[in-house]
Amino acid sequence: MSRADVHARGRSRPVTARAPAKVNLLLQSGPRRADGYHELLTVFQALSLADDVTAAPAPEWGVSVEAAPRAAAPGEHSTGPALVDLSGVPLDETNLALQAALLLARETGAGSPVHLTIRKGVPVAGGMAGGSADAAAALVACDALWGTGLALDDLAELGAELGSDVPFAVHGRTAVGTGRGERLVPVLTSATWAWVLVPAGHELSTPKVYAEFDALVAAGRVQAGAEPGERLRAVEAALRAGDPRALGAALGNDLEAAACSLAPALTETLAAGRAAGAVGAIVSGSGPTVALLTESTRHARTVAERLRAQGRRALTAVAPAPGAHVLEPVLASVGRPTGE
Ligand SMILES: C[C@@](CO)(OP(=O)(O)O)[C@H](O)COP(=O)(O)OP(=O)(O)OC[C@H]1O[C@@H](n2ccc(N)nc2=O)[C@H](O)[C@@H]1O
Numbered sequence: 001m002s003r004a005d006v007h008a009r010g011r012s013r014p015v016t017a018r019a020p021a022k023v024n025l026l027l028q029s030g031p032r033r034a035d036g037y038h039e040l041l042t043v044f045q046a047l048s049l050a051d052d053v054t055a056a057p058a059p060e061w062g063v064s065v066e067a068a069p070r071a072a073a074p075g076e077h078s079t080g081p082a083l084v085d086l087s088g089v090p091l092d093e094t095n096l097a098l099q100a101a102l103l104l105a106r107e108t109g110a111g112s113p114v115h116l117t118i119r120k121g122v123p124v125a126g127g128m129a130g131g132s133a134d135a136a137a138a139l140v141a142c143d144a145l146w147g148t149g150l151a152l153d154d155l156a157e158l159g160a161e162l163g164s165d166v167p168f169a170v171h172g173r174t175a176v177g178t179g180r181g182e183r184l185v186p187v188l189t190s191a192t193w194a195w196v197l198v199p200a201g202h203e204l205s206t207p208k209v210y211a212e213f214d215a216l217v218a219a220g221r222v223q224a225g226a227e228p229g230e231r232l233r234a235v236e237a238a239l240r241a242g243d244p245r246a247l248g249a250a251l252g253n254d255l256e257a258a259a260c261s262l263a264p265a266l267t268e269t270l271a272a273g274r275a276a277g278a279v280g281a282i283v284s285g286s287g288p289t290v291a292l293l294t295e296s297t298r299h300a301r302t303v304a305e306r307l308r309a310q311g312r313r314a315l316t317a318v319a320p321a322p323g324a325h326v327l328e329p330v331l332a333s334v335g336r337p338t339g340e
């Protein structure tokens, strides 16, 4: 494609894209590889909890962040700000959304400077891949703004250079991830799954959690990647059957012991989630968000309310959600996830 074609297909107005947070229904980790990454067998599921990124033509490259407005939950009459702490989001060239825009510009030769505005609904450093969602949304928004017209697979491949979770944020839905998590195969599920997310109010660093996992494996306290096929089959069967209790029983995360070792209060949060009626409770990815599976959206609201009554934060979300996609202007203000 020539540069002239690219500009003819691009847009002159700002473009907003939305990309989902994720939970890992299953995360099995082998030992650390020579390149420093762990070989994973994971099942990702994308949530209605999401970040939006607006790309607007600007004199110079830049990024800013604000809290996403929250839609009214059913039965509520007003909306309010999302309770996401934005202080952990870098506003320099280490920001994953800005890195994504610069990478796409470099690879295609098409881009001119943009200012990116991130509206965050996903807790930062919470094990829900919010930074990866921002990178995926920036790729999709800039692709539309500049008219580069890359296929989703090409955007996902570029995204893998920025982080292992970025390809999944591009594709969304439910998928098995292998390699370092960047190689994806979709999983069939026609059911809607209802989640409650309990943010911890502090961050956990992904590299530190993997390092703690290595230490626990070396000490013989955790096994690296036991019985991968069997556990994957149980998750896939529950997804196909649309059975929340079966899926709740099949959830598993090899990083959970490491996350609980670094943040011991998580053990109590997992127990509180089960006691509140969740059919499955798991640390999301490297944590510290706890993801609770429930039987229906109504049940999710009940579980969330029980947890809030104990003074905990609880967000509700449904899954699977689509991957990164452009929001046409009329839709940009609707469809926000609900929650406390
Ligand atoms: C644990 C998971 C589970 O989905 O998600 P989060 O909890 O961070 O959301 C992922 O493996 C995180 O993926 P992501 O956050 O994209 O990590 P990357 O930027 O690629 O890597 C950051 C660091 O994590 C470690 N890392 C990551 C992926 C992997 N398969 N093995 C690793 O050991 C490495 O120390 C690496 O330097």
Ligand SMILES: Nc1ncnc2c1ncn2[C@@H]1O[C@H](COP(=O)(O)OP(=O)(O)O)[C@@H](O)[C@H]1O
Pocket (backbone or CB within 6 Å): 088, 089, 090, 094, 095, 096, 097, 118, 123, 124, 125, 126, 127, 128, 129, 130, 131, 132, 134, 135, 203, 204, 206, 285, 286, 287
């Ligand atoms: N756009 C972004 N949003 C959030 N974090 C970002 C972003 N860009 C870079 N980061 C860095 O990535 C780290 C991990 O953030 P995040 O993706 O939210 O969590 P996790 O890896 O636990 O899923 C943050 O601590 C921050 O330093």
